[in-house]
Amino acid sequence: xxxxLPENDALRALIARMATGDRDALAxxxxxxxxxxxxxxRRITKNQVSSASLLEQTxxxxxxxxxxxxxxxxxxxxxxxxxxxxxxxxxxxxxRGLKNPAPDDASxxxxxxxxxxxxxxxxxxxxxxxxxxxxxxxxAGGAQGEGDRERLDHALLAFADxxxx
Amino acid sequence: MEVDRCEDLRPHFPRFVVGLAEAHIMRRIExxxxxxxxxxxxxxxxxxxxxxxxxxxxxxxxxxxxxxDFIVGSVGRTPQEHVEVPIxxxxxxxxxxxxxxxxxxxxxxxxxxxxxxxxxxDVADVERAAxxxxxxxxxxxxxxxxxxxxxxxxxxxxxxxxxxxxxxxDLRAGDARLRAWADGEALMTTVVGVPAGxxxxxxxxxxxxxxxxxxxxxxxxxxxxxxAKQFPLPAGATxxxxxxxxxxxAPGWTAPGELVLTGPIR
Numbered sequence: 001x002x003x004x005l006p007e008n009d010a011l012r013a014l015i016a017r018m019a020t021g022d023r024d025a026l027a028x029x030x031x032x033x034x035x036x037x038x039x040x041x042r043r044i045t046k047n048q049v050s051s052a053s054l055l056e057q058t059x060x061x062x063x064x065x066x067x068x069x070x071x072x073x074x075x076x077x078x079x080x081x082x083x084x085x086x087x088x089x090x091x092x093x094x095x096r097g098l099k100n101p102a103p104d105d106a107s108x109x110x111x112x113x114x115x116x117x118x119x120x121x122x123x124x125x126x127x128x129x130x131x132x133x134x135x136x137x138x139x140a141g142g143a144q145g146e147g148d149r150e151r152l153d154h155a156l157l158a159f160a161d162x163x164x165x
Numbered sequence: 166m167e168v169d170r171c172e173d174l175r176p177h178f179p180r181f182v183v184g185l186a187e188a189h190i191m192r193r194i195e196x197x198x199x200x201x202x203x204x205x206x207x208x209x210x211x212x213x214x215x216x217x218x219x220x221x222x223x224x225x226x227x228x229x230x231x232x233x234d235f236i237v238g239s240v241g242r243t244p245q246e247h248v249e250v251p252i253x254x255x256x257x258x259x260x261x262x263x264x265x266x267x268x269x270x271x272x273x274x275x276x277x278x279x280x281x282x283x284x285x286x287d288v289a290d291v292e293r294a295a296x297x298x299x300x301x302x303x304x305x306x307x308x309x310x311x312x313x314x315x316x317x318x319x320x321x322x323x324x325x326x327x328x329x330x331x332x333x334x335d336l337r338a339g340d341a342r343l344r345a346w347a348d349g350e351a352l353m354t355t356v357v358g359v360p361a362g363x364x365x366x367x368x369x370x371x372x373x374x375x376x377x378x379x380x381x382x383x384x385x386x387x388x389x390x391x392x393a394k395q396f397p398l399p400a401g402a403t404x405x406x407x408x409x410x411x412x413x414x415a416p417g418w419t420a421p422g423e424l425v426l427t428g429p430i431r
Contacts, residue, residue: 027233034232042226068248074214078213081220082213113223134185134219135220160211163218
């Protein structure tokens with residue numbers, strides 16, 4: 001399924017309205033970024049309920065910090081995905097000691113890549129898999145081999161170059 | 166050797182963004198960003214932007230039915246952070262700063278002047294005290310010299326009085342008494358008890374073979390209360406002779422008037 005990627009300017013305006021306590025803006029914001037955050041959490045948790053909870057956590061954090069948001073924090077979408085990754089990795093960390101994480105669905109969101117600049121750029125990166133893993137998993141320095149870390153470095157640099165191009 | 170921090174840290178930026186850099190590298194990069202290196206900050210922002218765009222390149226799916234309303238209902242009740250009031254410092258106003266500097270300088274000068282005035286006052290007090298001490302020392306020295314002179318005079322008087330060859334006179338009449346002794350060229354007298362009256366008290370020297378010669382005047386109050394006075398003797402005066410104390414009504418004494426005391430000196 002292909003969903004449109006929200007524009008950063010539109011998200012900035014929504015955050016400004018959310019900073020005033022506007023719940024309609026909150027609904028529009030969740031509608032715009034929710035699918036992307038939810039999909040990312042599905043890939044991290046492999047669990048529908050957990051990813052819904054993480055989405056709620058992420059949106060709550062955005063709502064709570066909306067009055068403090070300014071452009072120096074970066075693009076709104078990047079900021080939201082940063083919060084989403086932080087929530088997901090914190091969840092992963094908290095479940096690291098459990099014997100049976102018990103995923104309810106092993107399948108990540110299916111379908112083809114979305115029609116986004118990021119998807120086009122990622123398609124040009126040779127070692128995209130390590131980059132995707134790096135975003136969705138806790139790659140501990142000790143557990144990760146130096147070779148993998150170098151692959152991740154190169155993949156991220158290539159992805160950034162491709163995005164700029 | 167100074168290491169170019171930017172070039173040193175740049176290879177670690179991807180791992181810093183992913184969170185895989187070693188702790189000390191993370192710390193160095195954060196410190197470097199805090200130093201305000203705009204080039205490195207821009208490079209890190211670019212990588213962060215790219216890194217967080219990774220999920221946007223992956224398949225996506227719509228949210229479950231009703232989840233938006235649920236989230237809005239749940240999250241919308243959460244209190245938000247308060248907007249921080251930025252603390253803005255106004256641009257420095259040079260004129261205002263100069264005025265403040267001048268004011269502070271004036272205050273400092275005023276305080277210094279007050280302090281100097283206080284010190285000056287203390288110095289003046291000390292100088293006054295020193296002058297008073299010097300005056301007191303001078304007075305003590307003067308008293309000492311005066312008393313020393315009096316002592317020497319008394320010693321001389323004692324030597325004179327105890328000289329058996331000195332001519333002496335002792336004139337008495339009632340309470341009035343005059344003692345006199347001749348010391349070569351001068352006649353020393355002590356007088357007491359002469360009653361007050363009109364006219365001047367004049368002391369006369371009358372040689373046996375000549376007319377009385379006025380030696381001088383004795384002040385009335387001194388003669389009444391007591392005192393001493395020295396008179397010059399006439400040239401060639403020798404004892405024995407007669408001393409006369411008279412009261413003269415008019416000036417221009419030529420001969421003794423009213424006799425008060427009279428007696429020999431020998």
